[in-house]
Amino acid sequence: MNIRTQLTLSYIGIVLLVLFSMGLYLGSALKGVLDKRITSELEVQASLTREFLIEQLPDQFTYEEIDNLVDRLGEAGNVRLTFIGSDGRVWGDSERDGEALIEMDDHSSRREVQDAKDFGSGMIDRESTTTETEYRYFALPVERNQKLIGFCRVALPMEDINFALSRQQRMLLYASIVGSILAILFGIFSTGAIVKPIKKLTQITQSIAGGEISSRVEVKSNNELGQLLQNFNLMTDRVHEQIDKISIEKHRLETILNNMNEGVLLVNGASEITYANPAAVEMLNLPDMYVGRALIEINRIPELQALLLEAEQTDTVAYAEIRLGNLMESEAEVTIVPVAAESEYVIVIHDVSHVRKLERIRADFVANVSHELKTPLTTIHGYAETLLNDSSTKSKKRKEFIVKILKHSARLSRLVSDLLELARLESGDVELKRSQCHLNSLYEPIMDIFEPVFDESEVILKWEIPESLPQVNVDHQLFMQVFVNLIDNAVKYTPDGGEIEVSAELGGTNSEAVNEVIVHVKDTGIGIPLESQSRVFERFYRVDKGRARKMGGTGLGLAIAKHILLCHDGRIWLESELGQGTVFHFALPIIGQV
Numbered sequence: 145m146n147i148r149t150q151l152t153l154s155y156i157g158i159v160l161l162v163l164f165s166m167g168l169y170l171g172s173a174l175k176g177v178l179d180k181r182i183t184s185e186l187e188v189q190a191s192l193t194r195e196f197l198i199e200q201l202p203d204q205f206t207y208e209e210i211d212n213l214v215d216r217l218g219e220a221g222n223v224r225l226t227f228i229g230s231d232g233r234v235w236g237d238s239e240r241d242g243e244a245l246i247e248m249d250d251h252s253s254r255r256e257v258q259d260a261k262d263f264g265s266g267m268i269d270r271e272s273t274t275t276e277t278e279y280r281y282f283a284l285p286v287e288r289n290q291k292l293i294g295f296c297r298v299a300l301p302m303e304d305i306n307f308a309l310s311r312q313q314r315m316l317l318y319a320s321i322v323g324s325i326l327a328i329l330f331g332i333f334s335t336g337a338i339v340k341p342i343k344k345l346t347q348i349t350q351s352i353a354g355g356e357i358s359s360r361v362e363v364k365s366n367n368e369l370g371q372l373l374q375n376f377n378l379m380t381d382r383v384h385e386q387i388d389k390i391s392i393e394k395h396r397l398e399t400i401l402n403n404m405n406e407g408v409l410l411v412n413g414a415s416e417i418t419y420a421n422p423a424a425v426e427m428l429n430l431p432d433m434y435v436g437r438a439l440i441e442i443n444r445i446p447e448l449q450a451l452l453l454e455a456e457q458t459d460t461v462a463y464a465e466i467r468l469g470n471l472m473e474s475e476a477e478v479t480i481v482p483v484a485a486e487s488e489y490v491i492v493i494h495d496v497s498h499v500r501k502l503e504r505i506r507a508d509f510v511a512n513v514s515h516e517l518k519t520p521l522t523t524i525h526g527y528a529e530t531l532l533n534d535s536s537t538k539s540k541k542r543k544e545f546i547v548k549i550l551k552h553s554a555r556l557s558r559l560v561s562d563l564l565e566l567a568r569l570e571s572g573d574v575e576l577k578r579s580q581c582h583l584n585s586l587y588e589p590i591m592d593i594f595e596p597v598f599d600e601s602e603v604i605l606k607w608e609i610p611e612s613l614p615q616v617n618v619d620h621q622l623f624m625q626v627f628v629n630l631i632d633n634a635v636k637y638t639p640d641g642g643e644i645e646v647s648a649e650l651g652g653t654n655s656e657a658v659n660e661v662i663v664h665v666k667d668t669g670i671g672i673p674l675e676s677q678s679r680v681f682e683r684f685y686r687v688d689k690g691r692a693r694k695m696g697g698t699g700l701g702l703a704i705a706k707h708i709l710l711c712h713d714g715r716i717w718l719e720s721e722l723g724q725g726t727v728f729h730f731a732l733p734i735i736g737q738v
Contacts, residue, residue, distance in 0.1 A: 156327070156328050156331055159324060159327040159328065159331065160324060163320045163323060163324055163327075166320070175309055178305070178308060178309050178312065179305075182280065182300065182305055182308075183267060183280075183282070185300075186223075186267070186280065186282035186298050186300060187265070187282055189221050189223055189282075189298045190265075190282050190283070190284045190296055190297070190298040191284065192221075193217050193221065193225060193296050193298060194284045194286050194296040196217060197213070197217075197227060197286055197294075197296055198286060198287075198288055200213055201213070201227075201286075201288070201293070201294075205229065205235050207235060207236070207245060207246060210227055210235040210236040211235065211236040211237070211241060211245055212236075213227075213236065214226065214227050214235075214236030214237060214238055215236070215238050215241075217238075218238025219238065221298070223238075223298050223299065223300055224237070224238050224239050224279065224298070224299040224300070224301075225237070225238045225296075225297070225298055225299075226238070226251075226296075226297040226298075226299065227286075227294055227295070227296060227297075228251045228252075228257060228283075228294055228295040228297060229293070229294045229295075230292050230293060230294050230295075231250075231252065232250040232251050232252025232253070232257070233250065233251075234248040234251055235294070249273075251295075251297075254281075254283075255268045255270075256268045256281040256282065256283040256297060257283055257295050257297070259283070260283040260284055260285050260295055260297075261285060261292075261295070264284075264285065265282070265283065265284055266281075266282070266283045267280070267281065267282045267283075268280075268281050269281075269302060272299070277301055277303070278301070278302040278303070279299040279300065279301055279302060280299065280300050280302060280305060281297055281298075281299045282297070282298050282299070283295050283296065283297040283298075284296050284297075341373060344362070345372075345373065345376060348360070348376075348380075352380065352383075360377050360380065401421040402421055402422055404421060404423055405423060405494075405495065406423060406492055406493060406494045406495075407420070407421060407423040407424030407425075407426075407427040407428065407476075407491075407492070407493035407494075407495075408420070408421045408423070408424055408490065408491070408492055408493075409421075409424045409428075409439075409490070409491040409493075410483075410488055410489070410490055410491075411439055411452070411488065411489050411491065412487060412488050412489075413456075413487035413488070414438070415438050415439050415440060415452060416436055416437060416438055416439070417430070417434050417435060417436070417437060417438075417439055417442070418435060418436075418488070419435075420434060423493075424491075424493060427468060427476065427493050427495060428442070428443045428468065428493075429443065430442055430443070439452070445466065445468065447464065447466035447467070448466060448478060448491075451463075451464050451466070451478055451480055452480055452489065452491070454480075455480040455481075455482055455489055456482075456489070459482050460482070461479065461480065461481050461482075462479070462480040463477070463478070463479050463480075464477075464478055465477050465478070465496070466478055468493075475495075475496050475497045475500050476493045476494060476495050476496060476497070477493075477494040477496050478491065478492070478493050478494075479491070479492045479494075480492075523548060523549075574622075574711055576618075576619040576622070576711060576712070577619050577620075577621075578617045578618060578619055579617070579618070579619075579620055580615040580616070580617055581615055581616065581618065581620055581623075582611070582613070582615050582616075583609045583613060583616065583648055583661070583663065584607075584609050584611060586623075586624055586627055587607050587609075589624060590605075590624075590627055590628065590631065591605070593628060594631060594632075594635065597635055598635075601635065601638075601640045601641075601642075602640050602641045603635055603638055603640065603641070603642050603643065603644060604642075604643045604644070605631070605644050605645075605646070606643065606644065606645040606646065607646050608645065608646065608647045609646065609647060609648045609663075610648070613648055613649075613650065613661060614650075614661065614734055616661055616732050616734070618712055618732065619711075619712070622708045622711070622712075623708065623712070625704065625705070625708060626705045626708050626709060626730065627646075627665075629701035629702065629704060629705040630665045630701075630702075630705055630728050630730075631644060631646070631665065632701060633701055633702060633728075634665060634667035634669060634726070634728075637667065637669035637670050637726070638667045638668055638669035638670075638725075639668075639669070639670075642667065642668040642669060643667070643668050644665070644666070644667050644668075645664075645665075645666045645667075646663070646664070646665055646666075647663070647664045647666070648661055648662065648663045648664065649661075649662055649664075650662070651731065658734075659733055659734055660731040660732060660733055660734060661731065661732050661734060662729060662730070662731045663729070663730050663731075663732075664727055664728070664729050665727070665728045665729075666725065666726070666727040666728075667725050667726055667727075668725045669725050669726060670722070670723065670725075671720045671721050671722040671723055671724055671725055671726055672718070672720040672722075672726055673722060677718060677720060680702055680718065681702050681703055681706045681716070682703060683699065683700050683703040684699035684700065685699065686699050705730075709730050709732070712732055712733075713732075713733055714730055714731055714732045714733065715730065715731050716728065716729065716730040716731075717729050717730075
């Protein structure tokens with residue numbers, strides 16, 4: 145049952161109760177009023193009749209004379225009129241004539257007659273034994289010359305009285321019915337006026353619950369209901385403002401979490417994942433449907449489970465550095481923070497594999513630099529000390545020592561120069577002196593440098609760069625060094641009698657545009673193992689350390705080549721297979737076509 149029906153029924157019930165109560169009260173009051181009015185009229189009628197009878201009654205009573213007089217008076221008053229003598233004999237009655245009148249019994253014992261005789265008037269409601277009709281009788285004594293000569297009695301049928309009373313009651317009932325109908329209609333319309341805005345308010349609340357927070361209720365009055373609607377609109381506005389603020393904060397938080405390098409997870413007390421940012425999904429290799437699943441079910445990392453158990457048992461922050469996978473690079477710092485009073489835990493995963501890799505590179509760099517410097521320094525120190533302390537050294541031997549000192553000094557000089565050059569390139573503090581040149585213009589200078597080496601090792605250099613290639617805009621000296629370092633590296637790892645091929649072609653970073661010149665330096669050397677291919681551009685990193693040192697390299701050539709190409713907005717990569725040789729590729733953008 146809705147509120148409108150409830151209000152309408154309640155209103156109708158109250159109205160009917162009031163009308164019923166008023167009907168009972170008014171019916172009783174009306175009956176009393178009519179009763180008094182009829183009694184008063186009978187009294188007046190009796191008084192007037194008595195006065196007329198006092199004047200008109202003959203001294204000697206006869207039935208005929210008195211009955212005719214009574215009949216005329218009863219007909220004129222439209223009542224039953226009876227004249228009773230002092231001895232109780234009925235001399236005249238408007239309802240009886242002739243023998244019927246004479247045969248009427250003695251009325252001296254009638255109650256109304258007795259009361260009239262004793263109290264001056266008498267009234268009673270009873271059934272007439274003569275007519276077998278219920279009457280209301282009213283009797284007055286008739287005196288002449290202060291002597292009682294009889295009684296004047298006026299009677300009105302109770303049927304007439306009841307009819308008058310019923311008519312008044314029917315009028316009251318009709319009025320009550322009409323009033324009830326009007327009250328019901330008024331109740332329906334008034335409850336409708338009350339319920340309509342409430343119903344509208346209910347619809348608005350449902351739409352707001354459904355997400356339509358811009359909905360508002362129209363206010364048409366200033367009464368209590370109107371104030372309620374105004375307050376509801378005000379509340380909705382404030383809720384809308386709060387939702388906007390929360391949405392902005394949520395978007396800001398999502399943006400921060402989605403763009404963090406650290407992985408962030410939220411797990412509940414049952415270790416079920418309730419949230420994970422993209423970094424965490426990638427780090428832990430979570431499936432698409434990870435929400436609601438246990439962390440240990442998705443990713444079985446004992447160290448992570450032990451750390452989570454520690455945070456649960458101690459209810460404090462737990463921290464450890466663990467390995468997320470089987471590879472050494474998958475190292476992470478994991479922090480688990482309990483969320484107060486929520487039985488939830490925030491897991492923050494910071495990938496430190498790159499940091500550890502840099503630390504290993506730094507350690508390798510320090511070790512390699514120390515070794516590279518120690519060998520020539522030890523040699524120089526030994527030969528110099530011999531020359532200083534052994535004056536008997538022959539001049540031929542002395543010359544040999546001096547040559548070795550010069551050789552290792554030159555090696556140290558090259559190492560320091562390469563380090564300075566690499567540091568300068570990495571810092572970006574290099575001013576390029578660009579000029580247009582064709583790749584084939586580098587062939588003669590390269591042959592001047594490597595021709596003795598090729599003759600000694602019988603390595604063949606194939607230069608197959610087409611003349612149709614466009615020129616490149618580069619720093620000629622630095623770009624020449626890229627070719628020198630790549631060819632020198634190929635010579636070191638290519639057996640005698642091998643072959644080095646230099647070629648080039650046009651290419652692009654996408655299938656729709658040609659915007660690069662791509663150069664390939666291919667050798668038939670020993671190849672590079674897969675695990676070493678990602679590190680060959682690190683400084684001092686050597687695949688075959690003994691062979692490289694024997695050839696006199698510093699271990700910085702490929703690192704320098706990479707940074708020279710980066711300064712020219714280029715890129716470098718390799719392809720290699722053990723025993724099959726290596727191909728180094730590098731690309732340079734074509735100025736004006738990029």
